Amino acid sequence: MRNLKKISILFLVMILALSLIACGEKAPETNEEENTTAGNVEVQEETYDVVVIGGGGAGLSAAIELKSLGADVVLLEKMPFLGGNTIISGGELNAPETWIQEKLGIEDSIEQYKEDTLKGGDNIADEALVDVLANKAREAVEWLRDEVKVSFREDYLMQFGGHSVPRAAYPQGGSGDELIGKLAQKAEELEIPIKKETKAEELLTDGEGRVNGVKAVDKDGNEITFHANKGVIIATGGFGANVEMRTKYNAEYDDRYMITVQPGSMGDGIIMAEKLGADLVDMEHIQTYPTCNPATGILSYVADTRFDGAILVNKEGQRFVEELDRRDVISKAILAQTDGMAYLVWDETIKENSQMHNFMDEFEQLVNQEMIIKADTLEEAAAFFDIDITELEKTIGRYNEYAEKGKDEEFNRRGDIIGLTKAPYYIQKVTPAIHHTMGGLKIDTEARVIDTNGNPIPGLYAAGEVTGGIHGANRLGGNAITDIVVFGRVAAQSIMK
Ligand SMILES: Cc1cc2nc3c(=O)[nH]c(=O)nc-3n(C[C@H](O)[C@H](O)[C@H](O)COP(=O)(O)OP(=O)(O)OC[C@H]3O[C@@H](n4cnc5c(N)ncnc54)[C@H](O)[C@@H]3O)c2cc1C
Structure with missing residues (x-):
């Protein structure tokens, strides 16, 4: 049943995303006209400490961590449901030295995991980011188990290609449903406002270039300004479904290729941040x-x-x-x-x-x-x-x-x-x-988005597949889910420092 559910979710995601993308192409013009001529588009404003854009695994992890740290946080999701690629994923995530490896008698180490990850990415990844990934991986799985109540198989670990030993924790049913279901439940328990069918379109800044909000549009075309007193976290996923963007960075990956990703993976966060001078890394590396x-x-x-x-x-x-x-x-x-x-x-x-x-x-x-x-x-x-x-x-x-x-x-x-x-x-x-876009926004070890001059853009953070530098030229299986949980939480902790 699970896989039928997963295929049905993907199908639903595709239909809805295609209609959203279709609307998205025409909406601004029509809405603007409606606003001025018919006046039936509302302009609303809301204020929070932090705005998280994207309701996949990275965004939900960030929002939960933020709320636990006492932040007033809102999460925006352009689709009518949460999950992104995380919900259609296998949900498996790598971590060394876990309780499952110990039970199964598998010897592993943070160093070995780091070495496999760097080698798997042709040694072009940002070593400092891989260091964070490797050192915080075990904590991430334990956080999912203890705080989010994700249920993992205790008697089985996957060994994806390029890994020296089996180290991928396997959620019950082998599905991202288990992760997103539990993350969404936790977000609900914490009373985090989640605005579905609300598409972030622009990052807002104060007079000094500090990111302090997001302009978004809801399904009725209403424009909403979300003010963010502490900052914004971009967690909008990759750009695997965006053929134009794929071919801009690597001509090989044109429309001859089908996609495993959900059609909402359009690189929105990259496009928005680039307008503020964000640097991009490893964009040509598409998996x-x-x-x-x-x-x-x-x-x-x-x-x-x-x-x-x-x-x-x-x-x-x-x-x-x-x-x-x-x-x-x-x-x-x-x-x-x-x-x-x-x-x-x-x-x-x-x-x-x-x-x-x-x-x-x-x-x-x-x-x-x-x-x-x-x-x-x-x-x-x-x-x-x-x-x-x-x-x-x-x-x-x-x-x-x-x-x-x-x-x-x-x-x-x-x-x-x-x-x-x-x-x-x-x-x-x-x-x-x-399947995966390795490139994206350049971040530092605190998940701050870095501009083309090498400086953090004040108030702007990013986590998950929207970022680049962690996987180098090639992401090893099971490393994306580790990445989104680790860096989703890192972004939240940094913003609250
Ligand atoms: C079929 C499949 C299986 C996979 N299996 C695994 C696996 O087992 N292990 C592993 O490590 N990796 C796996 N991966 C990769 C992994 O799932 C993804 O890299 C990861 O889930 C990305 O998480 P994310 O939170 O960064 O993005 P996503 O989960 O894609 O979430 C991004 C969210 O942002 C929303 N969004 C985008 N733009 C906007 C906007 N402008 N405004 C508001 N919302 C927006 C999207 O709708 C989406 O919900 C798999 C990928 C696929 C496609």
Whole structure:
């Protein structure tokens, strides 16, 4: 049910976002005219200590932390519901030295996590920001568990590509629903005013350049000025859905690519802050997720069997990449194969070891879309996608030998290697889609937005995917949720200093 809910949320998000985007293009002109001619647009003013823009994981974490520190805070969300990309995410977040790692006997350290993150981003990330991420990660998961009451699996951790050990805490159901549901509940308990369908359009400043408010427009076109005595936190997410912005910074990522992100990821916060002289970093680094539904671009959670043993082959029946390599490496490798497609292959043993049971609604949908086949024999499964069965059998024969030896002699797959021997067999067709924008507003370790002269813009803070510098050229799986909780809270604490 969970995954059906997630797909339905994404669908709803897409429809609503497209209509909002459509309105957004025309609204200012029409509203202005209405204001002056018909006079039916109200101009309102409200005053708070802090205005948080964006109701995803970063914005909600910031708002909750602010309220706990005694601030009078309001949160603006342009959509009719909270969640952003966080609600459609898997919700998994990395942290070293957690109680779950201790229970599972996994040795890890802050230093190792930091090293993996820096290396995973091609060593171009801002080391000081990664230091904050690594040092505050455990506290972030514990905060989610203790203060927000997020429920995590105690017997399982994910190991995303590029990480030395399993370290991603797994919310019950493997879904961002659990995070957003609980964050929203906490915000409600704290009586934080949340203004949905209220789109921030402009940052306001006093005569000395200090950010002291936000101009927003509600669904009826009413203009609302939110005054912010202490400052504004931008938490508007990435720009993965904005083709114009993507191609402005990297011509490769044009409209040939589908997206895993919600269509509201338009880079609004970046555009607003840039007008005040904010510096941008790493904008050209845009991430694709390798295993998405070729019909829709939606990230496939069924295909997470890859983390539990499934192998990737091409139409010629050959493996072509290490399945646990970085997302960018796998995505590029897939796009270089016939039709730009790959086929994920697993058997019943891997299925039983995996989290696939959480995503059976998605599985049924993939069956209906002919994107997955479950068959009693490998021949039957391969024939469905016209994969070269002779080569596939050779590939799997070799792979099973590696499983027995415990060493993948071709691609050096990390982690356990599980042979594919037990029917039924599964083959799923997958392709990459735009997933994450690493670049964004330059911030310092206190989440202050930095201008092009290297100075903090007074009163302006940012957290989450809207910022750049934490993930370098490539974000490792599970690091975004850590980032949004850590820096959402850091921004709140800084503003209250
Ligand atoms: C399918 C999918 C699965 C993922 N799984 C994982 C995972 O398991 N682990 C992990 O670490 N990362 C994952 N990620 C990445 C991660 O989910 C995101 O990077 C993260 O959730 C971003 O959080 P955020 O709060 O910065 O932005 P969002 O959650 O996107 O929230 C931004 C919010 O701001 C609102 N907004 C935008 N502009 C305005 C405006 N002008 N005025 C008012 N509101 C505005 C948006 O509507 C949105 O609600 C996944 C991403 C996707 C797409």
